[in-house]
Amino acid sequence: MTTQTLPRPKPARLSPVDALRTGGSGLRTRPLRVFLSALGIAIGIAAMIGVVGISTSSQEELNRKLAALGTNLLTLTPGQTFSGSAAHLPEQSVPMVRGIDGVESVSAIGKTAAKVYRNDHVPAVQTGGISVYAARIDLPGTIGIDLVQGRWLDEALEHYPAVVLGAKAAQEFGVYDVNAGVLVWLGDRWFSVAGVMAANELAPELDSAALVGWPVAKSELAFDGYPTTIYTRAADAKVEDVQQVLGATANPENPNEVEVSRPSDALEAKQATDEALSGLLLGLGAVALLVGGVGVANTMVISVLERRAEIGLRRALGATRGQIRGQFLCESLLLSALGGTGGVALGIAVTAGYASYQHWPTVVPVWAMAGGVGATLVIGCLAGFYPAVRAARLPPTEALAAS
Incomplete structure (x- = not known):
């Protein structure tokens, strides 16, 4: 078995x-x-x-x-002299820069010694950190300024005591409606608020600024006429070339006293x-x-x-x-x-x-x-x-x- x-x-x-x-x-x-x-x-x-x-x-x-603001914006500011004092850009630097091949538009602002206040009773030391600049009327087209209220300076307003406030400056002054005939005490007289700018990423110094016309700044605010910042738009293909010659063109006698920057690099x-x-x-x-x-x-x-x-x-x-x-x-x-x-x-x-x-x-x-x-x-x-x-x-x- x-x-x-x-x-x-x-x-x-x-x-x-x-x-x-x-x-x-x-x-x-x-x-x-x-x-x-x-x-x-x-x-x-x-x-x-x-x-x-x-x-x-x-x-x-x-x-x-x-993409909206552009990466082709270049700025020029005065640096320091060889002795260490503050330098300045020549008065003719703007038209000289405009002649560079590849430059599409140029504009400038110039800082004044004036102070701006909400009214004439504010103590002189309380400026709120707001600077007063003389501005050219072609500035919006160069750096892309947008207005949230009012209008920009034109050929008539640049000779008139009118001011455009930056976004932070308007907030500091409590200016919410320019149509109500708002006035600010600027220098030693009243200026009417013509407009309020939107915040600008590429020119943040304008957010806390009061901008007046170039001629009225000379006649009313003892502005010396020297630009303190020149804004330059270059063709996209020639930004690097323009950047290399910008300082020497703006100040041929002292090119080392000019600082050239690209705001988009900071962003x-x-x-x-x-x-x-x-x-x-x-x-x-x-x-x-x-x-x-x-x-x-x-x-x-x-x-x-x-x-x-x-x-x-x-x-x-x-x-x-x-x-x-x-x-x-x-x-x-x-x-x-x-x-x-x-x-x-x-x-x-x-x-x-x-x-x-x-x-x-x-x-x-x-x-x-x-x-x-x-x-x-x-x-x-x-x-x-x-x-x-x-x-x-x-x-x-x-x-x-x-x-």
């Missing part, structure tokens, strides 16, 4: 759908712990998405401003500073994400300890170590994915809220969202690997005895 050994049946294969269903069932049994662990992941991802989104939205706003430098700060915040977000990963690992380890009876029963019923390992690894991935998607949604909401508050366009890069979810899956895989291996190594008899 011969004895036949029956072949050992192969264990049933755990399909991906079954693994997801089993992993989701394990998470639903501990909702509060799952929520807190996912929250740790979500905070880290939200911080990273928010930083990237706000930085990108700020960059988009800067690009819009530069871009500010953006670079903001990006450096964003890098620091990204690092903090990564730390928060790491803390969230530790929370996931802690949750999974506790889950293995609490569910030893379940693990032993499943092993006794034929589940393989690989299936147990896959179940707990799937739980960890689901937990991390839950936190990751929630963090991405929260980060987008934070970006949209801040951008709306700042009146910026809301821009969240697709790579940031995809990278956020991908990072959480990597964190979940790493955090769940050890608990999954530990669960798979539990002997069925030991697991059942511990229950």
Whole structure:
């Protein structure tokens, strides 16, 4: 009589759908712990998405401003003489600069010694930090001045005691309606407010300024006629060429006493500073994400300890170590994915809220969202690997005895 050994049946294969269903069932049994662990992941991802989104939205706003204002604006200001005293630009520097090949428009302002007050009873020392400039009537076309009220100086007003206030100057004086015949005490006489300018990114010095016509500044404010800032618009293709010869052309006798700058460079430098700060915040977000990963690992380890009876029963019923390992690894991935998607949604909401508050366009890069979810899956895989291996190594008899 011969004895036949029956072949050992192969264990049933755990399909991906079954693994997801089993992993989701394990998470639903501990909702509060799952929520807190996912929250740790979500905070880290939200911080990273928010930083990237706000930085990108700020960059988009800067690009819009530069596109509207132009990056072809150059400014000339007097520097210092060889002896260290203040230099000045020649009176004919504006027409000389206008003759440079590639220059599209030129205008200038000149600082006066006059002070401006809301009325003639304000003490002389309380100027509010507002400077008085003589301005050419072609200034708006060169630097892109927008008026929120009233009108700009024209050929008639430049000879008349009229003044245009910068945005901050108007706020300082409480000027909200130029049509009401508002007057300010400028120098030693009254000037009527003709208009109020909008804030200007490329010429912020005008925001806290009072601008009067060039001729009336000479006749009424003892203006010496020397320009203190010359604004030059160059053709886009010739900005660098114009910048190189601008100082020597404006002041041929002393070109070293002229400082040439490009206001758009200051805006871009500010953006670079903001990006450096964003890098620091990204690092903090990564730390928060790491803390969230530790929370996931802690949750999974506790889950293995609490569910030893379940693990032993499943092993006794034929589940393989690989299936147990896959179940707990799937739980960890689901937990991390839950936190990751929630963090991405929260980060987008934070970006949209801040951008709306700042009146910026809301821009969240697709790579940031995809990278956020991908990072959480990597964190979940790493955090769940050890608990999954530990669960798979539990002997069925030991697991059942511990229950």
